[in-house]
Amino acid sequence: MSDDVSQFAPRSSTEEVEEGLAFAPKFDADGLVACVATDARSGEVLMVAHMNAEALAKTIESGEAWYFSRSRRALWKKGETSGHVQRVVEMRVDCDQDAIWIAVEQAGPGACHTGRRSCFYRAVPLGKPGAATLEFRERDKAFDPTQVYGGPASRRR
Amino acid sequence: MSDDVSQFAPRSSTEEVEEGLAFAPKFDADGLVACVATDARSGEVLMVAHMNAEALAKTIESGEAWYFSRSRRALWKKGETSGHVQRVVEMRVDCDQDAIWIAVEQAGPGACHTGRRSCFYRAVPLGKPGAATLEFRERDKAFDPTQVYGGPASRRR
Numbered sequence: 001m002s003d004d005v006s007q008f009a010p011r012s013s014t015e016e017v018e019e020g021l022a023f024a025p026k027f028d029a030d031g032l033v034a035c036v037a038t039d040a041r042s043g044e045v046l047m048v049a050h051m052n053a054e055a056l057a058k059t060i061e062s063g064e065a066w067y068f069s070r071s072r073r074a075l076w077k078k079g080e081t082s083g084h085v086q087r088v089v090e091m092r093v094d095c096d097q098d099a100i101w102i103a104v105e106q107a108g109p110g111a112c113h114t115g116r117r118s119c120f121y122r123a124v125p126l127g128k129p130g131a132a133t134l135e136f137r138e139r140d141k142a143f144d145p146t147q148v149y150g151g152p153a154s155r156r157r
Numbered sequence: 158m159s160d161d162v163s164q165f166a167p168r169s170s171t172e173e174v175e176e177g178l179a180f181a182p183k184f185d186a187d188g189l190v191a192c193v194a195t196d197a198r199s200g201e202v203l204m205v206a207h208m209n210a211e212a213l214a215k216t217i218e219s220g221e222a223w224y225f226s227r228s229r230r231a232l233w234k235k236g237e238t239s240g241h242v243q244r245v246v247e248m249r250v251d252c253d254q255d256a257i258w259i260a261v262e263q264a265g266p267g268a269c270h271t272g273r274r275s276c277f278y279r280a281v282p283l284g285k286p287g288a289a290t291l292e293f294r295e296r297d298k299a300f301d302p303t304q305v306y307g308g309p310a311s312r313r314r
Contacts, residue, residue: 007287007288008288008289009288018271019271020291021279021290021291021292021293022288022290022291023281023288023289023290023291028227034191034205036193036202036205038195038200038202042200043195043199043200043201044200045193045195045202045249045258047251047256048191048193048205048251048256048258060281060282060283060284060285060289061284061285063283063284070185088283090280091280091281091283092202092277092278092279092280092281092294093277093279093280093281093291094204094205094276094277095269095270095271095273095276095278096276099204099205099276100281101202101205101277112252113252114175114176114252116252119251119252119256120249120250120251120258121249121252122178122249122250123247123248123249123250124180124217124248124249124250124257125217126217126220126245126248127217127218127220128217128218130164131164131165131166131179131180132165132180132217133178133179133180134177134178134179134180134250135178137249
């Protein structure tokens, strides 16, 4: 499969991008779109990651989530080391087509490489200017990441 | 208010960032973090946008959503022209602290500048390689954007 963006429609007028039926994703200067993954059953936000053209195409083709790691500069399939793959139930694109939302069936006990169900396990208190102290909303781990991944944190996919 | 990132905690070890209580958001090379806003009642994803340090600080301080427009290179308050402000019910940060999730009470009939409830009103069909044809999930507009904003699309906030 080509990682070329040419497999998607070209960007045309604002009217066409917002009201039309052509899928013309807008990749940023680094070739990425933001993607939010929610649990298709609970609606909970599981993670926010990025996709390049190849990750987006692979996700559409396979029905399983692929991402692009900004830190490792590499394509990765969610669950490729943990088995915690994400089956995409529905993919949506936003008005200006620079963000993707996927509702997924998350395999295994959690999506987060730290062992939690969701990556968003801490809250930021509001109303307090200055340095905030986070509050855990899901402190306990749903799985032991050292057992599941069996390697260093940098290889947790 | 300063738009300096120094009001947040410094980034330290991976262990501290992932398991600690210090709020140390990781802004990208453009000084931004991705932010997903969901409807606090329905759980629906309303929009994905970006925050710089100042937008993040203003959101925390005021309890209403502020963003940073990448295209206009400007801070903006959601609802500043439409009245469709977002009251933040809860703010979360993800494991590596480079993404924000806010659950909001959306004022008015919708969040999207096109007039829909959510910006994600079109689905991308799966399993079809190549150019996809989008499918509307919410075609009708919840409000008339030309009436609500009373100006050109570039001023819809």
